[in-house]
Amino acid sequence: MSDQSRQRRYQNLVEGYSGWLYRYAYWITGDATTAEDLVQETFLRAWRFLDGLQEESAAKSWLTTILRRENARRFERKQLDYSDVELDTVPTDNQTFDARPEVLALRNALQHLPVKYREPLLLQVIDGYTLDEIAEQFDLPRNTVATRLHRARQKLRKHLEGEELLIADELS
Amino acid sequence: MNCLEVRQLILADPARLPQEARLHLQQCQRCYGFAEEMNQLNQDLTQAFRVPVPEELSSRILLRHALEGDQPESSPVKRRGWMMALAASLIVSLSISLWLNLNVTEDKPLLAEAILGHMPHEAAIVEQAHNLTHDKRIDQVLAQINATRQGDLGPVVYATVCIIDGMEMAHLAIEEEGVHYTVMLIPTAAFSAPTWFENDRWQGVAASGAGSTVAILTDVQRQRPPAETRQKLSDMAESYQRLLGYNAASAS
Numbered sequence: 001m002s003d004q005s006r007q008r009r010y011q012n013l014v015e016g017y018s019g020w021l022y023r024y025a026y027w028i029t030g031d032a033t034t035a036e037d038l039v040q041e042t043f044l045r046a047w048r049f050l051d052g053l054q055e056e057s058a059a060k061s062w063l064t065t066i067l068r069r070e071n072a073r074r075f076e077r078k079q080l081d082y083s084d085v086e087l088d089t090v091p092t093d094n095q096t097f098d099a100r101p102e103v104l105a106l107r108n109a110l111q112h113l114p115v116k117y118r119e120p121l122l123l124q125v126i127d128g129y130t131l132d133e134i135a136e137q138f139d140l141p142r143n144t145v146a147t148r149l150h151r152a153r154q155k156l157r158k159h160l161e162g163e164e165l166l167i168a169d170e171l172s
Numbered sequence: 173m174n175c176l177e178v179r180q181l182i183l184a185d186p187a188r189l190p191q192e193a194r195l196h197l198q199q200c201q202r203c204y205g206f207a208e209e210m211n212q213l214n215q216d217l218t219q220a221f222r223v224p225v226p227e228e229l230s231s232r233i234l235l236r237h238a239l240e241g242d243q244p245e246s247s248p249v250k251r252r253g254w255m256m257a258l259a260a261s262l263i264v265s266l267s268i269s270l271w272l273n274l275n276v277t278e279d280k281p282l283l284a285e286a287i288l289g290h291m292p293h294e295a296a297i298v299e300q301a302h303n304l305t306h307d308k309r310i311d312q313v314l315a316q317i318n319a320t321r322q323g324d325l326g327p328v329v330y331a332t333v334c335i336i337d338g339m340e341m342a343h344l345a346i347e348e349e350g351v352h353y354t355v356m357l358i359p360t361a362a363f364s365a366p367t368w369f370e371n372d373r374w375q376g377v378a379a380s381g382a383g384s385t386v387a388i389l390t391d392v393q394r395q396r397p398p399a400e401t402r403q404k405l406s407d408m409a410e411s412y413q414r415l416l417g418y419n420a421a422s423a424s
Contacts, residue, residue: 014233019225019293026223036226043233044240100312106213106220124185125217128300131185146184153183153210156217 010047017063018043020127024064027122028071028115038074042067060127061137109159117152120145178203186210187300211303218297219332225293283362284369284378286336287387290343291354291374294334298345298352301330305344313342314416317359319384322417325355342416346408353408356387357416366409368402375401379409383420386413 021042025035045066046053053062110118123129123137131149135142178196181189186207189197197204305328307321313331314320317340329352330345342357354376361380368377376389388408390401 010237011234014237015230015289016292018230018233022225022229023221023223027221032223032226036229039229040233040236043237047237100219102216103219106216110217110220121217122221125214126221126297128187128297130188146180149185150180150183153213156213157209 006050010043010050013046013059013063014043017060020060021063021067023126024122025067025071027110028068028119029074034074038067038070041070041074045070061133064123064137105160106156109156112159113152113155117148117155120148121152124149175200175203179206182207182210186214215309224335283336283358283360283385284367287356287358287376287378287389288369288371288374290334290336290356291389294330294332294343294345294354298330298354301345301352302347303329305329305331310344313344314357316340317342317357317418318420319357319359319416319418321415323415325412325415351390353405354387354389355408355412355416356385356389357412357418358385358387359383359418359420360385366406375405377402377405377409379413381413382418384416384418386416388412 018039021039022035025038025042026032029035029038042063046063049066053059113121120129120134120138123134124131129137131142131145134140134149135145138145173192173196175196178189178193178200181193182203189207197207310325310328310331311321313333316333319342325344326346327348328344329347330343332343333340334343335341336356336358339359341359342355344355344357346353346355354374361383362385363378363380366377366379368375370376370392373392374389375392376387378385378387380386386409388405390405
């Protein structure tokens with residue numbers, strides 16, 4: 001592959017997937033700055049191993065795998081380079097796309113959801129991954145993924161019901 | 173299949189129920205209600221997960237790649253200082269280029285670029301949207317940008333508020349004969365005449381009037397003959413300019 005076509009291919013990946021990777025990183029790190037760093041690291045590594053990507057249709061999954069590995073590496077060097085960030089804390093961000101009360105309540109509920117439940121839910125809801133695809137991505141049995149998604153929705157539902165009861169109590 | 177089994181499937185993946193589970197829903201009102209609740213939860217989750225992506229993220233990645241693509245790794249903290257300096261210079265140059273663009277051209281090619289650039293963010297979700305969106309949801313989305321329905325919008329299968337070019341806009345998807353059409357209502361009158369734009373995946377037309385712009389896009393790969401598609405998009409742009417009433421006075 002010529003340098004020019006390699007550059008072009010890389011640029012297409014950056015333009016096509018940086019938004020997706022940023023959101024993914026945001027929800028697994030809980031911090032906007034860390035998320036951007038993670039996306040930058042992911043694309044630097046992607047450039048080095050670009051020739052290993054055989055088919056463009058697998059690009060998103062390939063990049064997501066790199067990002068997850070970079071996140072694991074981040075923890076290895078976290079004491080040196082990062083201030084402590086609670087993994088399960090989602091920052092308050094006033095610049096949101098949708099500020100309806102039910103969506104804000106849901107964001108709050110997601111904040112309390114462990115990452116192991118939040119991550120497969122993100123892949124399924126935002127990107128339409130099937131159970132089999134998530135299982136492949138995480139190298140987990142399909143049934144384990146199904147159970148995590150099952151529990152994720154149960155926990156969210158329970159949390160939202162609790163919120164409603166609290167609001168009802170406050171109003172009464 | 174009993175209620176417990178069906179509900180387990182719904183909780184794991186409400187959007188992809190097997191035929192057997194769907195048959196159960198037709199006969200069981202309670203499970204049907206539960207499935208509806210989980211589908212609504214999915215729609216709300218889609219919005220909850222959609223946090224804003226920093227502006228010019230792609231440009232910053234490509235800039236850094238150009239500067240240190242094959243260099244040894246440096247620490248993120250050191251690099252952050254570098255990146256802040258680079259970002260500052262990038263913002264200055266982008267501001268100058270934006271200012272020049274706004275002053276030399278009446279139509280806004282930047283908005284057309286932004287419209288095309290926005291499409292990948294929603295594509296995966298829209299492609300899977302086949303159920304009709306409730307009118308109440310459509311009204312909520314339109315109300316958020318000071319617009320109202322002025323008639324039947326047709327088979328809307330997706331409706332949400334997005335940010336484009338720093339503005340909130342309504343993003344709808346219409347499904348006709350298996351083809352998705354994206355309809356965007358953007359609260360700025362950017363084009364003095366209907367303007368066509370396309371990239372390797374999408375093509376569309378944008379037309380402005382009464383303080384707003386309506387853009388209609390469809391997938392290039394699923395097109396009918398080009399002339400027919402252009403006619404269809406053009407007709408839709410005209411219709412949706414009528415059907416989506418934007419209240420510029422109330423917005424200002």
